[in-house]
Amino acid sequence: MAFAVQIAKGIFDLVRDDLALVEQEIAAQNGDAIEPVAEISSYLREAGGKRLRPALLLLAAGASGYRGPSAIRLGAVVELIHSATLVHDDVIDGANTRRGRPSTNARWGNHMSVLAGDWLYMQSFEMALRERNFEVLDILIDLTQNMVAGEMLQMTLLGRMDFTEAEATGLAYRKTACLFSGCSRLGAVLGRQSKKIEDALAEYGRNAGLAFQLVDDSLDFTASREQLGKPVLSDLKEGKVTLPLIFALHPSDGAGNGHRPIHAEGARLVAKVLEERGFESVRPEQITDLVRETGALTRAANLARDYVVRAKACLEELPDTEYRRALLAVPDFILEREN
Numbered sequence: 137m138a139f140a141v142q143i144a145k146g147i148f149d150l151v152r153d154d155l156a157l158v159e160q161e162i163a164a165q166n167g168d169a170i171e172p173v174a175e176i177s178s179y180l181r182e183a184g185g186k187r188l189r190p191a192l193l194l195l196a197a198g199a200s201g202y203r204g205p206s207a208i209r210l211g212a213v214v215e216l217i218h219s220a221t222l223v224h225d226d227v228i229d230g231a232n233t234r235r236g237r238p239s240t241n242a243r244w245g246n247h248m249s250v251l252a253g254d255w256l257y258m259q260s261f262e263m264a265l266r267e268r269n270f271e272v273l274d275i276l277i278d279l280t281q282n283m284v285a286g287e288m289l290q291m292t293l294l295g296r297m298d299f300t301e302a303e304a305t306g307l308a309y310r311k312t313a314c315l316f317s318g319c320s321r322l323g324a325v326l327g328r329q330s331k332k333i334e335d336a337l338a339e340y341g342r343n344a345g346l347a348f349q350l351v352d353d354s355l356d357f358t359a360s361r362e363q364l365g366k367p368v369l370s371d372l373k374e375g376k377v378t379l380p381l382i383f384a385l386h387p388s389d390g391a392g393n394g395h396r397p398i399h400a401e402g403a404r405l406v407a408k409v410l411e412e413r414g415f416e417s418v419r420p421e422q423i424t425d426l427v428r429e430t431g432a433l434t435r436a437a438n439l440a441r442d443y444v445v446r447a448k449a450c451l452e453e454l455p456d457t458e459y460r461r462a463l464l465a466v467p468d469f470i471l472e473r474e475n
Contacts, residue, residue: 147191150458150459151195151462154207155190155191155194157208158190158194158211162215163178165259165263168259172248173252176249180240181219188348188466189218189319190214192341192463193207193210193322196324197322198323198462199455199459199460200326200328200333200337201328201329202327210264210322212260213260214315214319217276217283217315218315221283223240224249231370260276261273275318275321278318282310282314283315285310286311294375294376300382304382308350308379311349313341316345318338319341320337320340320341324338339447350436350437353380354380356369356372358424358433369415369420372409373414374413381406383436384430385402387432402430405418440471444468444470451464
């Protein structure tokens with residue numbers, strides 16, 4: 137934990153002043169909203185969070201030779217998009233808590249929360265339009281479409297445990313990694329980097345995002361409610377079979393292929409939880425024991441480290457600056473995080 141704090145301090149100290157300006161920009165947007173939306177937006181902002189996505193954009197821009205108002209504005213844009221996805225996700229999942237507090241849907245209801253999420257999306261694009269840059273809009277539209285498609289795809293997979301590692305990875309890209317990739321690509325665009333560097337930074341963000349999702353999925357089995365800010369094993373209760381659980385169900389199959397030998401007792405336990413949408417016949421510790429004893433968490437951790445290595449390799453052609461060094465540290469911070 138101390139190592140993670142040390143890494144975070146080095147990363148966020150570099151962009152602390154710019155992140156404060158991002159917060160001011162978000163607050164200004166809230167001030168333009170009608171009262172119900174302004175109240176919900178302020179509630180989301182007060183919940184805090186690491187602001188990792190705008191920090192990634194700011195660092196990528198700095199590493200690409202740009203610092204200025206466009207990075208601040210687009211940092212606010214990606215954070216608003218992220219907030220909108222969280223609001224909509226909580227409505228879809230029927231979540232009651234987010235970051236240790238009542239979720240927006242638990243406090244304001246589903247209808248108001250959906251509309252607030254819609255407003256956040258539209259406000260983010262209104263801000264992005266001020267850049268008068270079609271490439272910026274193309275990136276934002278692409279990542280937003282991917283995120284919506286990811287949520288729809290996940291709904292079709294609820295309650296199923298017959299999909300593969302490749303399918304789970306594709307879902308993780310759409311739901312999480314595409315926004316990381318978009319943030320780092322936007323930084324390169326602001327710095328007017330070559331297409332080669334732009335693609336390399338986008339690939340950096342993709343790999344960092346996939347590592348982030350793997351760690352997130354693993355924490356659902358290992359962290360406490362206080363660390364997560366939501367109930368543990370909530371993914372499985374919601375009908376989601378994530379990659380660590382796929383590894384547990386196929387402990388001898390590195391490809392996570394549902395057509396290969398399956399852990400019969402594990403499959404029985406998971407199927408029961410999915411059927412009941414809760415832990416009535418199965419105890420939570422039976423599932424956590426399953427992912428530990430099959431080595432699934434170790435496999436997930438090893439894969440996350442592989443993504444970290446790939447992410448760092450994408451930065452080889454960037455000049456050696458404090459921003460590049462911070463980008464190199466971001467994947468390590470992702471591996472060490474506990475919430």
